[in-house]
Structures are given as C-alpha cells and as structure tokens.
Amino acid sequence: MLAARWRVPVIAVALLAGTVGALVTSITQAGATAHPRGRPGGSATGTARALRLAATSRAPLVTDAVPRKRSKRGLPAPPLSAAMRRADAVRQAQARAYLRRVSPPAARDLAATQRAQSRDYFCGPAVLSEMLAQLKVVLPQRAAARDLRTSRSGTDWSNSRGYPVPRVLNAHQKRHIYVVVGLPWTPTRAQIRRYERDLVTDISRGRGAPIAGNGYEVPGGPHLVGHPPGQVIMHWFDIRGYSRSGAVTDYEDSVHGAASIGWSGSVPAYSSLSSAVVVYILGARGYVW
Numbered sequence: 001m002l003a004a005r006w007r008v009p010v011i012a013v014a015l016l017a018g019t020v021g022a023l024v025t026s027i028t029q030a031g032a033t034a035h036p037r038g039r040p041g042g043s044a045t046g047t048a049r050a051l052r053l054a055a056t057s058r059a060p061l062v063t064d065a066v067p068r069k070r071s072k073r074g075l076p077a078p079p080l081s082a083a084m085r086r087a088d089a090v091r092q093a094q095a096r097a098y099l100r101r102v103s104p105p106a107a108r109d110l111a112a113t114q115r116a117q118s119r120d121y122f123c124g125p126a127v128l129s130e131m132l133a134q135l136k137v138v139l140p141q142r143a144a145a146r147d148l149r150t151s152r153s154g155t156d157w158s159n160s161r162g163y164p165v166p167r168v169l170n171a172h173q174k175r176h177i178y179v180v181v182g183l184p185w186t187p188t189r190a191q192i193r194r195y196e197r198d199l200v201t202d203i204s205r206g207r208g209a210p211i212a213g214n215g216y217e218v219p220g221g222p223h224l225v226g227h228p229p230g231q232v233i234m235h236w237f238d239i240r241g242y243s244r245s246g247a248v249t250d251y252e253d254s255v256h257g258a259a260s261i262g263w264s265g266s267v268p269a270y271s272s273l274s275s276a277v278v279v280y281i282l283g284a285r286g287y288v289w
Contacts, residue, residue, distance in 0.1 A: 047090065051177045054087035055166040062285075064124070064154035064214070064234040072218050075284040077182035078157055087179045091289070092194075095201040104204035109241030109250050110134045114269040116257030117141065123236040124148050124155025126254035128168055130238040131210045135173045144168065154234055157214055157285055165212050165236070165288045176202070176209035182286040187279045195279050196246035198289045203241055211239040213251065213278065214285035222277045224253060226267035239287070242275070249278045 059081040080088075113133040117126035118141050125144035132139045139147075147168045148155050156164055158180075166178035181198065183191060202209045217223045217233040227233055241250035249272065255261055256269040273281075 048177060051087045051090060051179065052170045054081070054083040054162075054179060055170055056162040057081050057083040058160050059084065059158035059162055061159050062157040063159075064156060064236075064285075066153075066232050066234055070219050070232055072185045072216055072221075072284040075185040077184045078285060080180065080182055081158075081162075084163065084180060088181060091177075091179050092198075095197055098201055098205060099197065102204075104200050104245075106245050107241070107243035108203050108208065110203065110208045110210055112240070112252065112270060113238070114252040114256060115141070115254055116259070116264075117254040118258075118260075120258070120260040121152050121154050122150065123254050124150050124165065127212050127236040127238050128165065130252060130254065131169065131212060132172055134208075134210045134238075134240065135175050137173050139172055147171070155236060163288070165214075169212075169288070175207065178212075178288050180286055180288050183279065183283050185283045187283050192276050192279045195282075195287065196242075196275050198287075199239065199242050199249065199275065200246040202289050212288040213237050213239050213282055214287065215281045216284045217281060222273075222280050224251075224267075224281060225271040225273065226253070226255070226263070228263055234285075239278075243272070247275055248272050249275045251278075 060079045062078045111134050113130045115126050115129050117123050122141055122145060125141040125148060128144035128148065129139055129141050144150075148164045149161070158164075161167070163180050166180055169176075169178045181195070187195075199211060202211055213236070215224060215233070215235040215237060217227055217231070217235065219230050219232070223229050223233070224235065224237065227235070235255070237251050237253055239249055239251045242248060243250065250270070251273070252270050253267050255264050255267040258264045
C-alpha cells in the first residue's frame with residue numbers, strides 16, 4: 001500500500017520477444033478443451049508446468065508507484081504477456097467446466113489470516129504472507145519482500161521477471177496455480193460477472209484458494225473500507241471469501257494495525273463489499289486468481 005507518494009507511473013508496454021515452444025504448445029493444447037486435466041490423452045503435468053511458466057515469462061513493466069495523476073479515467077487494462085493471456089484462457093475454461101459440474105455454496109470464507117503490514121509499502125509482502133497462510137505455508141513478510149523484489153514504490157504488477165505476485169505464490173505452494181486478469185478503469189458487466197465466477201471457483205473448489213486484488217483507488221472513485229476517499233492509493237489485498245453466490249466479496253486488509261500508516265485505525269481487519277465495487281477498485285490493475 002502506498003498513499004500520497006506522488007510519482008509518475010512507469011507503464012512501459014513491450015512486445016514479448018518470444019515464447020518458449022513448449023509453453024506455447026502446452027497452453028494452446030490445454031486451451032482447446034475445458035477439461036481441467038487438459039486435452040484427452042494430454043499431460044496434466046505438462047499443462048500445469050506451462051501455466052506456472054506464464055508467471056515467470058517477461059512481461060510489460062507496470063509498477064505500483066503512486067501516480068501524480070489523481071484520476072485513472074481512460075486507462076486501459078494493463079498489457080499482458082502472450083504467455084499470460086494463454087494461461088488465463090486455460091484457467092477460464094477450467095472454471096467454466098467446474099461450475100457446470102458442481103453447485104458451489106452460496107457463501108464461503110477461507111481462514112482469517114490478516115497480518116498488519118510491517119512497512120507502509122509492504123502491502124504486497126503482507127498479502128503473500130496472508131494468502132500462503134491460508135494455503136498452509138509460512139512465509140514472513142521480509143522473505144516475501146525479497147522474493148517479490150518489493151521497493152519503496154511497492155510491489156510491481158508485472159516486470160521483466162514476469163508477474164511477481166503469482167510467480168512467488170506458485171513457487172511456495174503446489175495446491176493452486178495462479179495467473180492474472182487485467183481490468184480497464186471502467187470494467188464492463190461481463191468483466192464483473194467473470195470476476196464473480198473466478199471468485200466462486202477459487203474459493204469453493206476443494207480446500208479453497210484466496211485471490212490477490214491489486215487496488216487502484218482515486219478521489220471520486222470507490223475505496224476499500226476505511227481508506228481515505230481523497231487519496232490516490234495503490235494497494236494489494238487478500239480476497240478470502242464471498243457471499244450471495246459471489247455478488248459480495250469478503251477480504252482482509254493489511255493496513256489494519258499498521259503502525260507506519262497514519263490512518264490505519266479506521267481500517268477494519270476484515271470487510272465485505274459488493275463485488276461490482278471491488279472490480280471498480282481493481283480497474284486499471286486487476287487480480288491474481
């Protein structure tokens with residue numbers, strides 16, 4: 001989380017120089033079917049490996065430095081690498097197949113694992129620590145910060161090393177493979193429905209897996225509960241559950257109890273918001289699912 005650090009955002013769009021042949025083949029084959037184990041007769045192991053590689057493939061630089069501009073009006077979704085677009089297509093097919101087979105509960109929450117971020121720019125490391133705790137893995141914030149390469153500008157959405165948050169999540173656990181979804185500043189109704197579907201799928205399937213939201217809050221737009229409405233705030237947060245079949249999002253906020261943030265006292269550890277509002281907060285960044 002970073003607030004009131006007025007910096008020009010560094011959003012450099014670079015074309016992916018090339019994709020590893022095996023990655024292209026595995027993801028393309030897996031994308032041809034909605035079956036979670038890939039194409040009949042294909043290799044589930046190969047598909048899983050390809051999905052994990054997507055988070056480590058070079059991507060356009062999109063930082064979480066707080067911009068000087070106090071509005072995100074007109075900003076498109078962050079550009080994704082070709083490998084990540086293919087990986088998300090596979091995950092979307094798997095989600096649709098899952099929801100056709102089962103009837104998820106109307107509400108479910110994962111374990112309450114909120115941790116106060118130890119520095120004002122440590123929302124990314126705190127979220128990694130919270131999410132991995134829900135996946136039964138211990139990772140202190142300092143270790144997470146090293147793995148993420150977090151700087152005083154925060155934790156990048158993407159960079160030359162790939163996508164830091166899903167890359168580190170995938171490296172520390174084997175239960176769930178994380179990919180990203182980018183959102184424009186004004187998400188469509190279809191994108192809101194897609195988020196609700198992704199949310200219900202990840203939280204309800206098996207033992208459940210949390211989602212990381214990358215919020216981009218601006219004056220005049222929606223903010224997370226307790227966040228100062230007049231500030232531009234870039235903030236990673238742990239999405240741990242849902243109710244009303246995905247129409248409401250339950251999340252935990254590492255600002256609560258953070259001594260380095262002056263307004264932390266107004267922020268609850270656990271909150272709920274309409275999923276439509278959450279998607280608008282994620283606009284111009286997105287989520288890791």
